[in-house]
Amino acid sequence: MAPPNPPLVPRRDEVIRRHRSSGGRLAAVLPIHYSRAVFRAHRMLPVEVWGPPGIDTSPGDAHLQSYTCGIVRSSLAFVLSGGLDVADIIVVPHGCDSLQGLGSVLLDFAKPRQPVATLYVPRGPRSASVVFLAEELRALSRRLSEISGIEPTLDELRQAIAREESADRALADLLDARPHLPFADADFYRVARAREYLPAEDFEPLARAMLAERVAAKRPGIPVVLSGLVPEPMNFLGAVADAGGVIVGDDLACLGRRRYAPGRSDDPWKHLAESLLDAPPDSTRGSSTADRLAWIEKLATDSGAKAVVFYLVKFCEPELFYLPQLRQGLEERGLKSVVIETDIAESLSHQAVTRLEALLESVS
Amino acid sequence: MTLGLAKYQHLAVSFLGRGALRYERLRQEAKLKRKGSWKSERFAPPLSTSPRLKELISLHYLKGRTADERGPVAWVTSGAPVEFLVALGYYVLYPENHGAVCGIRRVSEKISVHAEDAGYSRDLCSYARTDIGAALSGETPVGRLPRPDLLVACTNICQTVLLWYQVLAAHFRVPLVIIDTPFLYGEATERDIDFVRKQIEEAVAVAERVAGRSLSESRLMQVTRRSKEATELWLKVMETGKAKPAPITAFDEFIHMAPIVEMRGEQFTVDYYRAMLQELEARVRQGSGAVLRERKRLIWDNLPIWPRVRWLSEKLADRGVSLVASTYTNAWGELADLVDPEHPLESAAKVYLHPILNRGTGHKLATMEKMVRDYQADGVILHSDRSCKPYSIGQMDQRERLGTAAGVPALLLEADHNDPRSFSEEQAASRLAAFFEVLEA
Ligand code: SF4
Ligand code: SF4
Numbered sequence: 001m002a003p004p005n006p007p008l009v010p011r012r013d014e015v016i017r018r019h020r021s022s023g024g025r026l027a028a029v030l031p032i033h034y035s036r037a038v039f040r041a042h043r044m045l046p047v048e049v050w051g052p053p054g055i056d057t058s059p060g061d062a063h064l065q066s067y068t069c070g071i072v073r074s075s076l077a078f079v080l081s082g083g084l085d086v087a088d089i090i091v092v093p094h095g096c097d098s099l100q101g102l103g104s105v106l107l108d109f110a111k112p113r114q115p116v117a118t119l120y121v122p123r124g125p126r127s128a129s130v131v132f133l134a135e136e137l138r139a140l141s142r143r144l145s146e147i148s149g150i151e152p153t154l155d156e157l158r159q160a161i162a163r164e165e166s167a168d169r170a171l172a173d174l175l176d177a178r179p180h181l182p183f184a185d186a187d188f189y190r191v192a193r194a195r196e197y198l199p200a201e202d203f204e205p206l207a208r209a210m211l212a213e214r215v216a217a218k219r220p221g222i223p224v225v226l227s228g229l230v231p232e233p234m235n236f237l238g239a240v241a242d243a244g245g246v247i248v249g250d251d252l253a254c255l256g257r258r259r260y261a262p263g264r265s266d267d268p269w270k271h272l273a274e275s276l277l278d279a280p281p282d283s284t285r286g287s288s289t290a291d292r293l294a295w296i297e298k299l300a301t302d303s304g305a306k307a308v309v310f311y312l313v314k315f316c317e318p319e320l321f322y323l324p325q326l327r328q329g330l331e332e333r334g335l336k337s338v339v340i341e342t343d344i345a346e347s348l349s350h351q352a353v354t355r356l357e358a359l360l361e362s363v364s
Numbered sequence: 365m366t367l368g369l370a371k372y373q374h375l376a377v378s379f380l381g382r383g384a385l386r387y388e389r390l391r392q393e394a395k396l397k398r399k400g401s402w403k404s405e406r407f408a409p410p411l412s413t414s415p416r417l418k419e420l421i422s423l424h425y426l427k428g429r430t431a432d433e434r435g436p437v438a439w440v441t442s443g444a445p446v447e448f449l450v451a452l453g454y455y456v457l458y459p460e461n462h463g464a465v466c467g468i469r470r471v472s473e474k475i476s477v478h479a480e481d482a483g484y485s486r487d488l489c490s491y492a493r494t495d496i497g498a499a500l501s502g503e504t505p506v507g508r509l510p511r512p513d514l515l516v517a518c519t520n521i522c523q524t525v526l527l528w529y530q531v532l533a534a535h536f537r538v539p540l541v542i543i544d545t546p547f548l549y550g551e552a553t554e555r556d557i558d559f560v561r562k563q564i565e566e567a568v569a570v571a572e573r574v575a576g577r578s579l580s581e582s583r584l585m586q587v588t589r590r591s592k593e594a595t596e597l598w599l600k601v602m603e604t605g606k607a608k609p610a611p612i613t614a615f616d617e618f619i620h621m622a623p624i625v626e627m628r629g630e631q632f633t634v635d636y637y638r639a640m641l642q643e644l645e646a647r648v649r650q651g652s653g654a655v656l657r658e659r660k661r662l663i664w665d666n667l668p669i670w671p672r673v674r675w676l677s678e679k680l681a682d683r684g685v686s687l688v689a690s691t692y693t694n695a696w697g698e699l700a701d702l703v704d705p706e707h708p709l710e711s712a713a714k715v716y717l718h719p720i721l722n723r724g725t726g727h728k729l730a731t732m733e734k735m736v737r738d739y740q741a742d743g744v745i746l747h748s749d750r751s752c753k754p755y756s757i758g759q760m761d762q763r764e765r766l767g768t769a770a771g772v773p774a775l776l777l778e779a780d781h782n783d784p785r786s787f788s789e790e791q792a793a794s795r796l797a798a799f800f801e802v803l804e805a
Contacts (some may be wrong), residue, residue, distance in 0.1 A: 063760050067487070067750050097523050100547050101757025103724070107549055108726030109761035118549050123519060123526055124542035132546070135555050164709050195739040286526040286542065289534040315487050317753070321527035324483030 006187035007209040012047065012197045017088055019045045019199075019308055021275075025148055028087035030075055030102070031229070032095045032253050032284050033121045034274040036200065037160040038137055041152035042144045046091075046195035048077050048081050049084065053232040053344040056081075063105055070314040070344040071229070072098045076105070079112050088147050091140070093119040095284040096318050106334065117143045121276065123286040130265075133273035139197035155267045165262050165275075166201035170207035172259045177211055179218045179248040185237040188247075192255055218304065221246030222360045225299050228319060230254040232344045236311060239348055240275060245309075245359040249299035256299070257282040283318035292322060293329040300335055306363040307336040309356065336363055378730060381426045389419040394488070406681035408654050409662035411616075412646035420636060421465075421622050425506035431455035436575040439532065442625055443719050444518035444543060445712045447591050448568050450629040451584040452575045453509060459532075462498065462509065463491035467782040468619075469505045469672025469777045476783065477590055478503065490662040490751045491530040497792045499535055510536055514574045516567065520545040520722040522754040541567045545716060548723045552714070561713035566707070584708050587629035592703040598624045599697030604644040605688040606739050609653025610661065613642045615677040615692035616654060616669045624696045659684030660803050663692045663727075663735045665762070666747035666755045667781035672789070675715035679793065683800050688739045691731055695720045725758030736772050743773040743803055750780045775799040 010018075014027060025044040039046040051074035060076035078084060088313035090112060106116045122129040158319055174181070180272070181188060191210050192207055195203050199314050224240070226247045231237055231254075240247060248257035263274030281287035281295045296308060308330055312319045327337045338359040340352045383485055393417035395401055402409035431437050438454045440446055442461070449456050466472040472490065478497035480486060486493070498504050498555055515538060518528035526542060533540035541798040543563045546556045572578055601620070604611050612620075620640065662680070664687050669676060680687060697719055704711035744766055746759045759776060766774040777795060780786035 062764070065748055065750075065756060066751065067762065068757060097754040098757065100523070101753060104549055104725040105758055105761060107731070107764070108724055118547075120546040122546070122559070123523070123544045124563075126563070126566065128559055128566075129544075132555065132559040150365055203554070283527065284529060286523070288540075289530055317488060317524055318527055319489055320485040321492075321524075321531055323485075325531060327483065 003182045003184070004213045007191060007206045009190050009194045009206060010198065010202070014168065015197055015199075015202075015298050016045075016047060020086065025088045026086060026270065027091055027144070028084045028091045029091045030093060030095075030099060031071065032093060032282070033258070033276050033279065034091065034093045034129070034135055035164075035276060037157065037272060038141050039144065039166045040149050040160040040164065040200070041157045042148035043157070044148055045197075045199060046145060047087070048254075049078065050196070050230045051075060051232060051344045052078060052083075053222060053234075055083075055345065057345050063110055064101075067315055069098050069313050070100070071313055071316075072102045074345060076102060076110065079106070086114065087114055087143065089114055089144065090116045091119060091123055092116065093332055095121070096316075098315075098317075115147065117142075121285065125277065130270055130273045130276055133277060134267070134269035137272055138269050154268055159206075161268055161271065163200045165260075167195065167204045167207070168260045168262075170204045170211070171195055171255075173211055174207050175250055175256055175259060176302075177214050178250070179246075180214045180216065181210060182213060182215055182219060183210065184245045185241060186234060189231055189234070189237060189255075194256070219246045219248070222307070222364050223248040223303060223305045224360070225249035225251055225296060225303065225305040225308045226311060227251035227296060227308055228253070229313050229316060230344070231311060233342070233347055235338075236342070236348050237351050238307070239356060243353070245356070245360045245361045248303035249305050251280075251296050251299055251308075253282060253284060283322055289322055289325045289329070293326055296326065296330065297333055297335070300330075307337070307359055308335055309359070310339045312339060312341045316340050373759075375622065382423065385419045385422050385426070389415040392418070393638065403559065404656075406678060408611075408652055408656060408657060411612075411640060411643050413643060416636060416639070417620055417622065420627065420632065424627060425465075428455060428457060428506070428510050429508045430510070431585060435510055436513045437510045437648065438514040438516055438571070439512040439515040439529075441518050441529070441715065443521040443721070444516045445564055445567070445716050446516075447587045447629050447706040447708060447712065448564070448579055448584055449516070449571055451587045452571055452577060452579055454514070454571070454575065456626065457509060457512070459490050459495040461622060461626050462504065462506065463672050463782055464668075465553075466494050466498070466505060468673065469786070470671050471503075471505050471686070472753060472782045473784055474776050475501065475503050486783070486785075487525045488751060489522075489528065490780055490786075492531075494525065494782055495528070496531055496535075499532065511720070512536055514520055514538060515540040515570060516543065516571075517541070518543040518545060518716060520716050520719050522752075524754070537542075539570060541570050543716070545722055547726075550724065552717050553688070557713045559640070560717055561710060564709055564712055564716075585705050586709040588703065588711075589705040590631055590634050591629045592700060592705055594624055594633045594637055595629060595697055595700040595703060597634065597641055599700050601637055601641050601644060602689060602693060602697055604641070604648055607648040608661075608740065609651070609655065609658035610624060610686050610688040610739075611647035611652060613654045613665045613677065614687040615668075615673055617690065617693040618673060621693050621696060633793065653686065655681045655686040657684045658686045659688050661688045661739060661741045663691070663732060663739065663741045663744045665732060665744060665759065666749050667692055667752060669747060669779045669787060670782050671784040672779070672787055672792075676792075677790065679796060685800070685803075686743060687745075689735050691720060691728065691735070694731070694735070721754055723760065728758060729731055729762045732762065732766065733770055733772075736766075736770065736776055741772075743775070745775050745799075747781075748776050748778050750778070750786045751783060752781055773799070773802045
């Protein structure tokens with residue numbers, strides 16, 4: 001039987017245009033963790049910037065050394081070449097030394113035409129982190145008020161949170177159902193990653209439409225978990241399929257590590273902070289190796305994956321530090337893995353494809 | 365090994381070791397005093413305190429060899445609040461300093477390869493690679509590193525240390541305390557300070573539990589007082605570089621900074637810097653410069669290139685260039701005013717939030733501009749350190765601003781703090797030669 005057609009995903013530029021023409025404001029948000037609800041309470045649409053891949057990074061060359069990761073270099077180049085002119089504000093969450101540097105360079109030197117705000121996401125699980133992050137989010141909201149002219153009431157914030165949590169649940173359901181969804185990985189990721197720019201209320205029906213196609217049988221192919229930052233360039237997904245692999249578990253920072261569960265507190269700010277801090281283990285939040293290992297192992301067990309593919313952005317220290325211990329731990333648990341490092345501005349190398357094929361062959 | 369035997373061995377090793385080190389210091393001091401024993405045409409004779417520095421560092425590592433058999437041991441990041449650990453009787457090891465020792469002794473590459481063979485990428489911080497390599501292989505030029513009971517990582521220098529220490533925590537299976545200092549894009553808020561203070565209090569509780577003893581407030585105040593005193597003296601030591609000619613260079617400071625980083629809070633550190641300051645002040649009075657025939661003065665930004673410190677210092681001195689100050693060594697002195705021994709934990713929160721590495725790129729530029737003025741410098745060398753992103757990102761704009769807005773010639777020198785493979789002597793020499801021409805113009 002032919003696979004069903006994937007739901008039609010509106011293009012990012014269309015969404016932005018539509019939002020703009022309805023008088024809405026726009027925030028360009030860099031990776032990785034932040035609360036969408038805060039923006040939506042200001043009637044602002046957060047649109048994420050993961051690079052973008054494949055652009056000319058030279059406009060940023062006067063600001064960043066070549067040993068800075070592609071996400072940061074591409075983002076700065078995109079800002080400087082006017083790619084984000086449509087945004088009313090640029091928000092840089094603090095995810096690593098390189099994003100920290102980017103935020104600082106934007107604020108102090110590159111100075112784009114729109115304001116730049118930062119958000120510090122604390123590291124280390126402790127109760128003080130919730131209080132701190134709740135205050136950070138409040139401070140961000142005050143900053144957004146200067147642009148939106150809106151001071152959301154707590155009720156408006158709660159409504160925005162409810163909409164986002166509903167969309168987050170749909171995303172989590174999608175990720176859980178992945179082995180039983182008869183769509184190609186490229187189609188699946190196109191829908192799942194639309195969460196990066198679609199309003200929650202538009203994303204949820206798309207996700208539910210995909211979930212409606214769930215079948216009892218698992219997808220044929222060699223099942224793998226995908227870990228790393230972001231599946232860019234997207235032709236990598238085609239390479240996995242060509243090698244006979246199917247992605248059944250997701251530990252990507254842009255997706256699976258942002259399965260946000262609702263917070264516990266009644267206070268909406270603390271509620272949001274808890275939700276971010278309780279997200280799955282993540283390198284950019286400095287989670288312990290043991291937690292990350294247990295999480296990836298659980299993903300593999302739940303989805304029936306036989307191997308793990310670490311798909312990394314070159315020069316990404318947060319990911320690189322964990323690799324040896326994670327891979328050894330996985331190996332001890334009978335899970336083979338491969339590491340593929342790319343520059344998002346470049347296409348996948350032949351050597352990377354060969355390594356991927358070798359891994360899949362060895363577990364088939 | 366039984367505790368008794370361990371103690372006996374420690375006594376034997378440290379007694380003989382201490383004796384040998386003392387003898388070596390006296391011998392070096394006597395040699396320095398002998399007229400005509402110093403022959404360099406580039407540099408003034410070393411400070412008479414130099415042999416004492418060697419003794420201090422060697423003793424520190426000597427004690428470390430068996431420290432884990434005698435008491436609690438903590439491995440900490442260079443920017444971490446350390447006073448409470450010292451007050452609790454921890455032997456404190458700084459893997460970054462150990463990394464620097466490996467770099468100076470030119471074994472960092474060899475040790476890093478152990479980490480690289482285990483899968484740690486060459487793109488990672490070369491201190492981290494050196495340290496992980498040493499932990500995996502046991503290889504070190506200092507004999508032996510004691511096994512930690514506790515790890516303390518403070519993010520006020522970078523996020524890298526958090527990731528690196530997670531590796532160590534998994535390797536040694538010991539508790540890791542994270543002190544997370546929100547990065548200051550602008551000024552610190554009460555909220556930032558409060559957040560850090562709470563974490564330091566939590567860290568004290570963990571350290572007490574691991575050590576099996578309680579922190580004495582009076583002892584903490586004493587350690588903090590010494591820490592402040594040593595930091596103030598260190599700042600004064602560096603400020604003697606404002607004199608023309610400068611009696612000390614940043615290259616000397618790279619070496620002499622070891623006690624302020626890893627032996628803060630100890631009386632002998634205070635004594636050491638007091639003696640050093642006296643000697644430098646005497647050299648200022650005599651008009652004696654560290655670089656003979658000082659003609660140009662430069663500021664250094666970022667970590668040293670440890671495996672090539674000597675090469676670089678000679679290259680500069682050959683042209684009469686004195687490196688009169690550095691943002692790196694300055695970081696261990698500039699916050700002295702914030703330390704309040706009467707309120708050690710509260711003031712620690714402020715102090716440890718404010719290192720230059722926890723502040724924005726604009727602040728670093730302002731610091732460099734001020735240093736150029738205060739030290740009457742002719743230019744700046746910005747070491748673009750391949751595996752230290754937090755210190756290096758922003759330097760391209762800083763160089764540009766120094767040149768255009770402040771009219772200060774600035775050179776971006778590509779290298780790495782601890783990996784000699786990322787340094788080309790030929791390329792560096794030609795970049796320096798071109799820069800010297802600009803300075804002379
Ligand atoms: S790819 Fe890695 S280094 Fe680059 S911004 Fe993302 S987390 Fe930071
Ligand atoms: S050298 Fe740089 S990256 Fe490495 S520990 Fe120090 S500040 Fe962090």
